[in-house]
Amino acid sequence: MSKPAVAVVEPETPGNVGTIARAMKNFGFEDLYLVDPPALPRESDAYGYAAQAREDVLPNAEEVSFDYLVENFHTVGFTAITNQDATRHVRFPFRTPAELSESLRDVESETVFVFGREANGLNNEEMARLDEVCSIPASADYPALNLGQAATVSLYELRDLAMDESQLPDVSVHRADEEDVERFYDHFADFLDDVDYPEEKKDKTVRMVRRILGRAHPTGREVSTLHGILRRTRQRLDD
Known part of the structure; x- marks a missing residue:
């Protein structure tokens, strides 16, 4: 029409x-x-x-x-x-x-x-x-x-x-590459070890974070920012 x-x-x-x-x-x-x-x-x-x-x-x-x-x-x-x-x-x-x-x-x-x-x-x-x-x-x-x-x-x-x-503007979600997301989960698990997180809670916590990010569909920039937060926190702990 x-x-x-x-x-x-x-x-x-x-x-x-x-x-x-x-x-x-x-x-x-x-x-x-x-x-x-x-x-x-x-x-x-x-x-x-x-x-x-x-x-x-x-x-x-x-x-x-x-x-x-x-x-x-x-x-x-x-x-x-x-x-x-x-x-x-x-x-x-x-x-x-x-x-x-x-x-x-x-x-x-x-x-x-x-x-x-x-x-x-x-x-x-x-x-x-x-x-x-x-x-x-x-x-x-x-x-x-x-x-x-x-x-x-x-x-x-x-x-x-x-x-x-x-x-119309492009409002589609540009989800980060799966390799980058999986690398963050590994980074997060290592971070839990660095801060002496209770071993009996570690798997459940990593799984919870995986579910949160899975629903959020983070972009590459967002995953990179999360990596940066973990790195910065680790540096402060070493100071």
Whole structure:
């Protein structure tokens, strides 16, 4: 599918528009539509809050009507959880952002995510005209998020629809070579001998350290640092 667009209906403050533009830039979204926005001059908070999105997302935002969104896109309205059920269909059923990401992944459609006003979001008449409803799971005691927060959380969860793996940082674990890890275990066992560790506890302690590092998947640098700690401690003991 093509990247979904983002729309904000009657945002009240330039700062929130900038915050949303920045979140879009963070998570790979590009096209921003604004329905009846405030003035957004270069010196406004919109550009101050947008960070790097001030160079493309924000200045390229288009001012459109709500009708335009409904007529040209598959629309998803974002709202706080309202405790509605199957007997009322304005804001129910709804998907969470994670569920929405999964459901849209293989859908060929021009989609827009529609966020409402800071004070009261999208009204029921607007929600009734949208195709789907999405809501962030939040505490029943206080489910409402402010506009910038809601957009940021939602776009993070939906980032897979806008970014491919080549755009994501490499967060894979680069585990140290097994020879280096085994060499550390030998070093640690020798260290226990150097400090007169009780012989009857030695095997169990070495095994415990092996289990700890086995779960941690240490990098080469981390194993090297552990070697250095043992060497430094041994030198201090010899002083």
